[in-house]
Amino acid sequence: MSEQTSTRENFRRATVPDDNGFFGAYGGQFLPPQLEGPFAEITKAYHEIENDAAFINELRYIRTHFQGRPTPVYHARTLSLENGGAQIYLKREDLNHTGAHKLNHCMGEGLLAKYMGKKKLIAETGAGQHGVALATAAAHFGLECEIHMGEVDIAKQAPNVSRMQLLGATVVPVRHGLRTLKEAVDSAFEAYLADFENSIYCIGSVVGPHPFPMMVRDFQKVVGIEAREQFHEMTGNLPDVVEACVGGGSNAIGIFSAFLDDPVELIGVEPLGRGTAVGDNAATMTYGMPGVIHGFKCYLLQDEEGQPSPVYSCASGLDYPGVGPEHSHLKDTGRVRYVTASDEECRDAFFALSRKEGIIPALESAHAVAHALVTAREMGTGTVLVNLSGRGDKDMDYVIENWGIGQDS
Known part of the structure; x- marks a missing residue:
């Protein structure tokens, strides 16, 4: 078997389920x-x-003609300069029709x-x-x-x-x-x-x-295909890091799929919520173990009897005790690194992006932005591409009620 064929087959095994959907x-x-x-x-x-x-x-x-694709990749120049690290780019899925991926x-x-x-x-x-x-x-x-x-x-x-x-x-x-x-x-x-x-x-x-899991991933791959081409056209390179929030994981797998075979670090950001105690977060990859929920096997936040544990996040789209099976596999293989961002970090990133770039993100997406700021500071130079999976119109009542509009960013 040639090296090229071997690489292609390894890539296929890493990203395509078997006939039984595993x-x-x-x-x-x-x-x-x-x-x-x-x-x-x-x-x-x-x-x-x-x-x-x-x-x-x-x-x-x-x-x-209906969704308005392709959505653009945007260089968040002001946020990058204010953060003092690597340059941050956003895949603007918030501009997709209906406001999300x-x-x-x-x-x-x-x-x-x-x-x-x-x-x-x-x-x-x-x-x-x-x-x-x-x-x-x-x-x-x-x-x-x-x-x-x-x-x-x-x-x-x-x-x-x-x-x-x-x-x-x-x-x-x-x-x-x-x-x-x-x-x-x-x-x-x-x-x-x-x-x-x-x-x-x-x-x-x-x-x-x-x-x-396969079908939704395939429909979401358009995000990664566009982002990879757009980023390369803008910069002449691939990003050093790609980050996305992870609840069930559709926006993350959508953008990660295009970079799995590239020398690019992939980071999935889970909700730490209020902390590490059971019921205070929805960080499935960080604190979960393999289990079965809703007809499939994945990493799962669960009790001793295997029942799903209570979960919490300020972002309603992330408060799920399970996660996509492909993400679970990518964690085990080490191809994707999974980390956390707390409610407070999410809040700070929400206000920072709103005030530095004029983009109000969904609270789900703000988790990815929050960790991207950490990554950019640690890197010092280079580039970080974030999947900005949705806009924050839906979260305004919650944000104002809980954090006000005078929060310092």
């Missing part, structure tokens, strides 16, 4: 018997369209549902960005839409709830457990189980049973 030891399908058939149907349909020219061309048209896979999932003849899209949402994106896709394709959302997140993300409803979606409040993202996933799964013949469950991240 990335190394993680992923797979752990389903009730009544869902095995519906998920096999989704898998078959996805493999039929993933390399179909007509499907790809329609999705490309949508991305250009989520629409990248939602339009793909909606188009897949249309191909399969489904009439309804069902999903969960935490921060509301996935819900808004899926409601947008449903409106675009003329489909029904049902979004399950924990009551805690409904209160925190009221603007996004109104946007979903304005787009025609039914928002289902989830009132059990901690009433956040994990419970919303439980509720959405139950709704899909009751109506899988007419609907498709559109998972909001690179989590869940196979084929969703």
Whole structure:
């Protein structure tokens, strides 16, 4: 075997699940018997369209003329100078239609549902960005839409709830457990189980049973493909470091995927929240162990009986006890380094980016910015590319209530 072939095969093994949906030891399908058939149907349909020219061309048209892609890479020059270290660049997914990266896979999932003849899209949402994106896709394709959302997140993300409803979606409040993202996933799964013949469950991240970690990753790869080309065109080089926040991990795997075979350091930033105690954070990679949740195996914050532990983050889109199986595999192989940022660090980065660059980030994205500032100072020179996965409109009520608008940055 030639060195080139060996490298290609190693790269393939590192990034493509096997026939059972496993990335190394993680992923797979752990389903009730009544869902095995519906998920096999989704898998078959996805493999039929993933390399179909007509499907790809329609999705490309949508991305250009509806989503407004490509989103730009922006040099945060003032923030870089104020920080006194490496130069910081931002992949501006906050400028994607609906204000976050989520629409990248939602339009793909909606188009897949249309191909399969489904009439309804069902999903969960935490921060509301996935819900808004899926409601947008449903409106675009003329489909029904049902979004399950924990009551805690409904209160925190009221603007996004109104946007979903304005787009025609039914928002289902989830009132059990901690009433956040994990419970919303439980509720959405139950709704899909009751109506899988007419609907498709559109998972909001690179989590869940196979084929969703692969499928959502593939739809999000556009972020990394664009960013790599744009950064090279701007600077003549690749970035030294690429950083992204990690909850379930869709925005991170989207941008990391293009750099996995390059000599670029990849860093995923998890929410440390209020601290290291159980229930005070959602730092799955840092404090979790392998386990099974929502039909797949991954690193999981869990108790001694293997049940998911309570989690917390100021960023609703990150407060999930599990994480994508590909991320779990990338942690074990050492290709990606996973670190944490606290609520306080997130807050400071939120205000810094707002005031130094005129860009109000989502609290999820502010975690990545927070650690990128640390990385840039430690490096001294070089470049750091951050996936700015969403904008902060949705977080304004929460920020003002908890931190005010006079916070020194």
